[in-house]
Amino acid sequence: MPTVHGSPPTTAVRPAPAAAISLTGVSKSYGDVHAVTGLSFTVEPGQTIGLLGPNGAGKSTTLDMLLGLVRPDSGEVRLFGQRPADAIRSGRVGAMLQTGGMMPEVRVRDVIRLVHRLARHPLPVDEIMRQADIEDIARHRVDKLSGGQRQRLRFALAIVEDPELIVLDEPTAGMDVSARHRFWQTMRAQTRAGRTLLFATHYMEEADSAADRILVMHEGRLLADSTPAEMKARAGLRRIAFTASGAEHTALRSLPGVLDAHVHGESVVLRSTDSDATVRGLVLDGPPFRNLEITGLGLEQAYLSLTEEPSESREKEPAR
Numbered sequence: 001m002p003t004v005h006g007s008p009p010t011t012a013v014r015p016a017p018a019a020a021i022s023l024t025g026v027s028k029s030y031g032d033v034h035a036v037t038g039l040s041f042t043v044e045p046g047q048t049i050g051l052l053g054p055n056g057a058g059k060s061t062t063l064d065m066l067l068g069l070v071r072p073d074s075g076e077v078r079l080f081g082q083r084p085a086d087a088i089r090s091g092r093v094g095a096m097l098q099t100g101g102m103m104p105e106v107r108v109r110d111v112i113r114l115v116h117r118l119a120r121h122p123l124p125v126d127e128i129m130r131q132a133d134i135e136d137i138a139r140h141r142v143d144k145l146s147g148g149q150r151q152r153l154r155f156a157l158a159i160v161e162d163p164e165l166i167v168l169d170e171p172t173a174g175m176d177v178s179a180r181h182r183f184w185q186t187m188r189a190q191t192r193a194g195r196t197l198l199f200a201t202h203y204m205e206e207a208d209s210a211a212d213r214i215l216v217m218h219e220g221r222l223l224a225d226s227t228p229a230e231m232k233a234r235a236g237l238r239r240i241a242f243t244a245s246g247a248e249h250t251a252l253r254s255l256p257g258v259l260d261a262h263v264h265g266e267s268v269v270l271r272s273t274d275s276d277a278t279v280r281g282l283v284l285d286g287p288p289f290r291n292l293e294i295t296g297l298g299l300e301q302a303y304l305s306l307t308e309e310p311s312e313s314r315e316k317e318p319a320r
């Protein structure tokens, strides 16, 4: 067949598969409270994402909007390219939320059987019990379960329809260390099977050990989007605090090793990748200082350093 110059290529271009989660400029207020402001992020299928933030950061509101339980004031939420309600109706999304009662006097296996009967395309009951690691409590009454067992049952209910995406709001709340360990082992089996997980947590260590990627929220905004390794690199930073009068933000930023500088009156806090070089530079070129303190950040501190920065300095220097 002759080639016609200028004709379009004949190879069909397949559209890229839709992201498991896509939020674009999502905001939600309750009266004067800006619970979530301009939130945008994308999660590819198969990823495990830890959504981290202190109380009131906006994590639950974000999950509620993802699940179509709360309507954003503005912005767009898509799950696998669909509106949340459609994705959930088609069984692609399962959720384990903090609230929601469970029939108290019924036995665990009967709860699963009942929900199984109501589902459109459920996994077999035994498979749900096995995957959620609740075979050992099958005959227990719901109102006699421990906190950790109750959470495992909630998880079982989330996977009845064999969803591709599971959204978990503080799944290990109320669990002791061994229950937590057991729960995350179950989750790892889920991610190995290719499921996408998004979980909200207060615990930095939990996000670090379980997630491929950590999103840090504070006051309704996304402060950081990083891998645990990047978070750990941040944890290698040093915090240098001192008192000085007339300290200049720009001059401090130009000292060797300084990543950012916060000046509040006479109080100065620098974060540095090389505290020795920074202090040498400070002595030679900085303002006269007193009360010098140098501390390592550590993993938990790395996270806190994000969420404790005053909003004024954050606006000047995004966390990533």
Ligand SMILES: Nc1ncnc2c1ncn2[C@@H]1O[C@H](COP(=O)(O)OP(=O)(O)OP(=O)(O)O)[C@@H](O)[C@H]1O
Pocket: 030, 033, 034, 035, 053, 054, 055, 056, 057, 058, 059, 060, 061, 062
């Ligand atoms: N239904 C509501 N009505 C009024 N204010 C609300 C409502 N839901 C959440 N808020 C407020 O929105 C903000 C974000 O709350 P949200 O529960 O999303 O945070 P969170 O990060 O999940 O906190 P936590 O870790 O304590 O669960 C808070 O100030 C909260 O008081």
